Amino acid sequence: MPELPEVEVVRRTLTKEITNKVIKQVDVFWPRIITYPDNQDEFKLGLEGQKIGKLGRKGKYLIIEIGQHHELVVHFRMTGKFKLLPPEERFQKHIHLFFHFQGEKEGLAYHDVRKFGDFFLVPKGDYRVIKGLYQAGIDPLDASFTYEQFHGLLKSRKRLVKALLLDQSVIAGLGNYLCDELLWFPGEQGVHPARLSHELNEREMKGMYHRMLDVIHQSIRLGGNSFRDFSYGNGIKGQFKQMLKVYAREGKPCFNCGTPIRRETVAGRSSHFCPACQPDSIS
Numbered sequence: 279m280p281e282l283p284e285v286e287v288v289r290r291t292l293t294k295e296i297t298n299k300v301i302k303q304v305d306v307f308w309p310r311i312i313t314y315p316d317n318q319d320e321f322k323l324g325l326e327g328q329k330i331g332k333l334g335r336k337g338k339y340l341i342i343e344i345g346q347h348h349e350l351v352v353h354f355r356m357t358g359k360f361k362l363l364p365p366e367e368r369f370q371k372h373i374h375l376f377f378h379f380q381g382e383k384e385g386l387a388y389h390d391v392r393k394f395g396d397f398f399l400v401p402k403g404d405y406r407v408i409k410g411l412y413q414a415g416i417d418p419l420d421a422s423f424t425y426e427q428f429h430g431l432l433k434s435r436k437r438l439v440k441a442l443l444l445d446q447s448v449i450a451g452l453g454n455y456l457c458d459e460l461l462w463f464p465g466e467q468g469v470h471p472a473r474l475s476h477e478l479n480e481r482e483m484k485g486m487y488h489r490m491l492d493v494i495h496q497s498i499r500l501g502g503n504s505f506r507d508f509s510y511g512n513g514i515k516g517q518f519k520q521m522l523k524v525y526a527r528e529g530k531p532c533f534n535c536g537t538p539i540r541r542e543t544v545a546g547r548s549s550h551f552c553p554a555c556q557p558d559s560i561s
């Protein structure tokens with residue numbers, strides 16, 4: 279599942295590839311990939327003849343300006359990805375949408391093996407039909423997201439740290455790998471995923487905040503964490519996987535202390551941590 283860094287990498291890649299292109303025609307091969315509007319002709323009519331403007335992002339949502347008054351909002355879910363292709367290659371398996379551009383040799387294909395992705399065409403800034411975006415909390419890369427705010431979000435709630443961090447209505451964009459990584463601190467004691475948010479101390483909260491930003495920036499720089507069959511842009515694989523400290527490292531030695539990394543279900547999700555560096559009670 280792509281998390282904030284992977285969607286940001288897609289945003290940056292597509293910004294170079296499709297900004298200012300004019301959509302000539304849209305082919306819909308799997309209408310159910312369009313969540314809103316219900317009618318695929320309305321979706322096509324709203325896009326055809328329009329110029330692509332700025333590409334934005336909030337949490338795991340990609341937001342593409344369409345002409346002056348609309349936005350195409352995309353959530354990739356499990357396996358969605360975009361790639362530029364010549365129009366004659368658009369009939370491949372797993373391609374559900376194809377955008378033809380005026381005067382261009384290549385169009386934009388949306389490829390999604392599991393078909394869980396969501397497309398919405400909405401009036402600019404009106405996200406009422408996109409529940410997850412309408413209710414989205416603050417994005418970690420939002421310039422206004424300070425440590426004081428992060429501290430307030432944790433202290434005002436009595437929840438398992440892992441559950442709170444995964445809650446998109448509190449902080450938008452963190453998923454399983456980012457959460458596991460940001461709770462492990464290099465060179466010092468980190469935070470167990472099942473700790474309670476309001477019981478964290480200042481050192482722990484500061485550590486999480488800085489680690490969150492470090493991990494996100496590092497992952498974006500390396501093209502994201504390209505696990506399973508997810509790749510971005512035109513098949514470029516993200517390299518962040520090699521930087522993972524705990525996620526997907528069950529049984530391997532902790533980089534701080536050598537203790538085998540443990541995997542346990544916390545808040546319904548498999549969570550990876552070092553039992554020595556991330557004790558489940560404050561020492």
Ligand SMILES: [Zn+2]
Pocket residue numbers: 532533534535536537552553554555556
């Ligand atoms: Zn350790």
